[in-house]
Amino acid sequence: xxxxxxxxxxxxxxxxxxxxxxxxxxxxxxxxxxxxxxxxxxxxxxxxxxxxxxxxxxxxxxxxxxxxxxxxxxxxxxxxxxxxxxxxxxxxxxxxxxxxxxxxxxxxxxxxxxxxxxxxxxxxxxxxxxxxxxxxxxxxxxxxxxxxxxxxxxxxxxxxxxxxxxxxxxxxxxxxxxxxxxxxxxxxxxxxxxxxxxxxxxxxxxxxxxxxxxxxxxxxxxxxxxxxxxxxxxxxxxxxxxxxxxxxxxxxxxxxxxxxxxxxxxxxxxxxxxxxxxxxxxxxxxxxxxxxxxxxxxxxxxxxxxxxxxxxxxxxxxxxxxxxxxxxxxxxxxxxxxxxxxxxxxxxxxxxxxxxxxxxxxxxxxxxxxxxxxxxxxxxxxxxxxxxxxxxxxxxxxxxxxxxxxxxxxxxxxxxxxxxxxxx
Ligand SMILES: *Cc1c(COP(=O)(O)O)cnc(C)c1O
Numbered sequence: 001x002x003x004x005x006x007x008x009x010x011x012x013x014x015x016x017x018x019x020x021x022x023x024x025x026x027x028x029x030x031x032x033x034x035x036x037x038x039x040x041x042x043x044x045x046x047x048x049x050x051x052x053x054x055x056x057x058x059x060x061x062x063x064x065x066x067x068x069x070x071x072x073x074x075x076x077x078x079x080x081x082x083x084x085x086x087x088x089x090x091x092x093x094x095x096x097x098x099x100x101x102x103x104x105x106x107x108x109x110x111x112x113x114x115x116x117x118x119x120x121x122x123x124x125x126x127x128x129x130x131x132x133x134x135x136x137x138x139x140x141x142x143x144x145x146x147x148x149x150x151x152x153x154x155x156x157x158x159x160x161x162x163x164x165x166x167x168x169x170x171x172x173x174x175x176x177x178x179x180x181x182x183x184x185x186x187x188x189x190x191x192x193x194x195x196x197x198x199x200x201x202x203x204x205x206x207x208x209x210x211x212x213x214x215x216x217x218x219x220x221x222x223x224x225x226x227x228x229x230x231x232x233x234x235x236x237x238x239x240x241x242x243x244x245x246x247x248x249x250x251x252x253x254x255x256x257x258x259x260x261x262x263x264x265x266x267x268x269x270x271x272x273x274x275x276x277x278x279x280x281x282x283x284x285x286x287x288x289x290x291x292x293x294x295x296x297x298x299x300x301x302x303x304x305x306x307x308x309x310x311x312x313x314x315x316x317x318x319x320x321x322x323x324x325x326x327x328x329x330x331x332x333x334x335x336x337x338x339x340x341x342x343x344x345x346x347x348x349x350x351x352x353x354x355x356x357x358x359x360x361x362x363x364x365x366x367x368x369x370x371x372x373x374x375x376x377x378x379x380x381x382x383x384x385x386x387x388x389x390x391x392x393x394x395x396x397x398x399x400x401x402x403x404x405x406x407x408x409x410x411x412x413x414x415x416x417x418x419x420x421x422x423x424x
Contacts, residue, residue, distance in 0.1 A: 003325075004332050009398035012325065018310060018318050018389055025238075025391040032373045032396045032403075036388035037212060037353045040238030043390075045302030050240075053298035070301065072294045073268070077285065079297060080246070082304040086237075086312055087210065087229065087248055088220035092283035094248045096233070096297055097264075100211055101130045103230035103247040104178070106287050108138040109259025110249075111205050111228060112176045119144060122169050122177040122204075124153040124161055128184050131209055135178060159186040159342045159355070166190075167198045176205050181219070181229075182212035182351035185378050187343040189217060189351050193224040200225065211235060214246075216319055216352035216389075218312045221248055228253070233300055236352060236388065237307070244297040249284045262289035306390065315389040319352050322387035322397055326354050329401040337408040342382070353386035362424075363416040367407045373400050377424045 001008050013019055025041045027033060033041060053075075056068035065073045081091040098106065112121060119142075121135050136146035153169050155161055166179065177199050182189050192208055199206035207228035213219065215236030221229055229248040233239035257280060258265050265286045267279045280286035307315070327341055343355040358364060358381060365377040376384040387397050407413055 003328060006395070006398055009325075009394040012321070012394035016318065016394070018314060019393065021306065021310065021390045022393060024306065027391060030372055032400055033392070034385040034387060034396070034400055035374045035376045036238075036391070037216070037235050037384060037386035038376050039234055039241060040215075040236055040303075040388070041391055042240065042299070043238055043303055043306060045305055046238060046240065046299035047302070049300075049302035050295070050298045052301070053294055057294075072292065075294055075297060076244075076288065076292045079244075079300050079304065080284075082308060083237075083246060083300075086214055086219070086304075086307060087231075087246075088218070088224075089222050089248050090251065092285070093222070093251050094246055095284045095288055096244050096246045096300065097288045097292065098247070099242070099245045100209065100230055100232040101134050102289075103245050103287075104131055104134045104209070105138065106258065106260045106289070107207055107228045107230055107247060107249075108135060108176065108178070109141075110256065110287065111207065111253075111259075112138060112142070113205075114142060114144070114175050117173050118175040120149050120151050120171075120174045120176075122151045122153065122166070122174050122179075124155070124166070124179060126155050126159075126161060126183050126185065127178075127180055127209070128211070131178065131180075159183075159357075160188045160344060161190065163191050163194055166195060170199055170202045170204055172202075174202070174204050176207070178207050178209065180209045180212065182210075182217060184212050185342075185382055185384070186355045187212070187351035187353045187384075189213070189344070189349050192219070192221075192226060196224050196226050212351055212353075215307065215312075216315065218316055222250070226250060233303075237300065238303045238390070240296070240299040242296055243299060244293050247284065247287055249287060251283070254283055256286075258287045258289075260289055264288040264290055264292065310390070318389035319387075320347050320350070322389065322392060322394065323350060323352070323354055325394055326385065326387060326397045326401065329398065330354070330356070330404075333401050333405050334408065337405075352388070353384050356383040356385065357381050358383065360413055360418055362420050363413040363418045364404070364407060365424075366416040367413040368400075368403065371403045371407065371412075373403050377420055379420055379424065 056064040079096040210231035233243040340357040361381040
């Protein structure tokens, strides 16, 4: 059977051991959702856990902090234990708290210790801007000029980074390195283990932004000896818009003082002594600041259960099959339409999405939406398509490519302006 046929996609779906999870999600009728790397879909379990936590507020009022099925006071720790296998850490090395950017602020405030000529922070020019804004402002708080002290590793091709270029930037004047695990545009997976080893050989602290890998790509943060990491839980982890994020601090750094302190970073036994002197928790909980966002964390209870059940390795395996199939179809079906597949081809270097570059990308995305495929436009000319292991099918991939073909063949994209919307 030819792999460009619908029957072939259906056969792959029949063989898919994770196929049954699709029904656990709310997928709008006739919509092909390819944007789970920006905002994962709502699952029925996540919905149920929100209602459970809401009900504990209804039932217990203030006593919900200590009573009910999931006492709020310990809720971040409950979720951290469930999340730990996704990053390859011990449960007390991670904490569900804050947001990506706020957690980055916390971790830079905690681990950036400029000394003598070691004042620089290495990042990369392809990273998500919010990370770079946070690093710049942290440098400014130390009285440093960001232009001079934020060292951005350049990309040779505009899409990917070379590990050797990053290692070359690890000079004696560098105090800290912050890099993504998976690049948000091209979906390139960086070699975290190699980069961490190189940084440590040069006495540099290194941390990673896991926004685009958590829930999609396995991590071994402990084994790789990463110093810290942070992430959001609304992309592949399906925690809902603005879901509480997470952070990891390697246990070798336990006992340090959080750069940004607040009472929820306290040793829990002592927190309600309400002393004027803070006694930080002995683990990653110390990096919490204020009262946990219980209702924005609640969906994670249901969602992470699914990850526990399926396991991240099975998710990665299916994810790679989906993106592999998508690349094959793009080449076979869209060959004449000048799309460039700008994500890395090899499995070890490919994250959970496909990145297509086309000069008409903005309006191709608008046409896709009108034809019920939800893509993600990334300025200036990128189309991200994320077939997600837990809820997308091989048939979704097949249909997406067919619809793209129709849009190109009939030049349907020309009906729209080649300009991004406010949120894109
Ligand atoms: C999604 C994403 C963010 C978003 O930050 P928030 O604080 O959650 O808004 C930051 N950095 C990267 C790399 C991302 O992919």
